[in-house]
Amino acid sequence: xxxxxxxxxxxxxxxxxxxxxxxxxxxxxxxxxxxxxxxxxxxxxxxxxxxxxxxxxxxxxxxxxxxxxxxxxxxxxxxxxxxxxxxxxxxxxxxxxxxxxxxxxxxxxxxxxxxxxxxxxxxxxxxxxxxxxxxxxxxxxxxxxxxxxxxxxxxxxxxxxxxxxxxxxxxxxxxxxxxxxxxxxxxxxxxxxxxxx
Numbered sequence: 001x002x003x004x005x006x007x008x009x010x011x012x013x014x015x016x017x018x019x020x021x022x023x024x025x026x027x028x029x030x031x032x033x034x035x036x037x038x039x040x041x042x043x044x045x046x047x048x049x050x051x052x053x054x055x056x057x058x059x060x061x062x063x064x065x066x067x068x069x070x071x072x073x074x075x076x077x078x079x080x081x082x083x084x085x086x087x088x089x090x091x092x093x094x095x096x097x098x099x100x101x102x103x104x105x106x107x108x109x110x111x112x113x114x115x116x117x118x119x120x121x122x123x124x125x126x127x128x129x130x131x132x133x134x135x136x137x138x139x140x141x142x143x144x145x146x147x148x149x150x151x152x153x154x155x156x157x158x159x160x161x162x163x164x165x166x167x168x169x170x171x172x173x174x175x176x177x178x179x180x181x182x183x184x185x186x187x188x189x190x191x192x193x194x195x196x197x
Contacts, residue, residue: 047149048148048149048163048171048174049171049174050171050172050173050174051170051171052170052171053169053170053171054069054073054078054080054163054165054169054170054171055069055147055148056068056069056070056073056169057069057143057144057147057148058070059115059137059138059139059143059144060120060137060138061120061123061135061136061137061138062120062123062124062127062135062136062138063120063124064120065135067113067135067137069165072111073165073167073169074167074168074169075167076109076110076111076167077108077109077110077111077164077165077166077167077172077191077194078110078111078113078163078164078165079098079105079110079111079112079113079162079163079164079165079187079191080113080115080148080162080163080165081094081098081112081113081114081115081160081161081162081163081183081187082114082115082116082144082145082148082150082158082159082160082161082162083095083114083115083116083158083160084116084152084157084158084159084160085116085117085118085157086116086118086122086123086125086126086136087122087125087126087129090160090178090179090180091116091160091180092126092130093180093181094160094180094183094184095114095126095130095132096130096132097180097181097183097184098112098114098134098184098187099130099131099132099133099134101184101188102133102134105191108191108192108194108195110191111134112134113134113135113136113137114132114134114135114136114137115136115137115139115144115145115150115158116136116137116138116139116157116158117139117140117142117145117156117157117158118136118138118140119138119140120138122138123136123138139158142156145158148161148163159176159178160176160177160178160179160180160183161174161175161176162174162175162183162186162187164187164190164191164194166194172190172193172194173186173187173190173193173194175187175190
C-alpha cells in the first residue's frame, strides 16, 4: 500500500513536470508577443493633433543651410509639408501648387518648407527643374519624419502630410492625404481661417 502511494506521488509529479514542459512554449510565445507589442508601441512615432505644440526640428536645405523651426515660430506661420519623392507626379503637382500660391502665402506671413528623405542634390535638381521658390529639407536620416510621425511603414519615404503651424507654435491644421489637390485646397482654407482668427 505504501509502495502504491509512493508510486502515485511519483506519477503525479511526473505528470506535473510534463504539463509544465508542454506549456513552456505557449508561455514563451505569449511573453514574446507581449514584448513585441511593447516594442512596437515604443518605436511608433507620435500621432500629432491640431492644438499640439509643433516639434521644433532643424534640418539642412538643398544648399546645406540649416533651417531651424525655433527661429521661425513666433515670427512666421509655417507650412511644413512632407512628401514621398522629388520629381514624381503627385509631389511635383503639390510643389508647383505651393510655388504658384507663394506670393499670397507670403502676404499672409506664411513660410513654406518641404521635407522628404531625398538628398540635397536631388532637391537642387527638383527646385531647378520646376523653379520652386521655397526650401526643401533633406531628411536623409528620417529624424524630422520621426518627430512628425510621417514615415511610411518599412520605407525610407514620407507619407504626404502637411502641417500648418501658427505663430504660437501650435499645429493649426493637418492634412494627411495622398491627394496633392487636397493639400493645396485645405492649406489655403486653413491659412485664411488663421488670418481671420
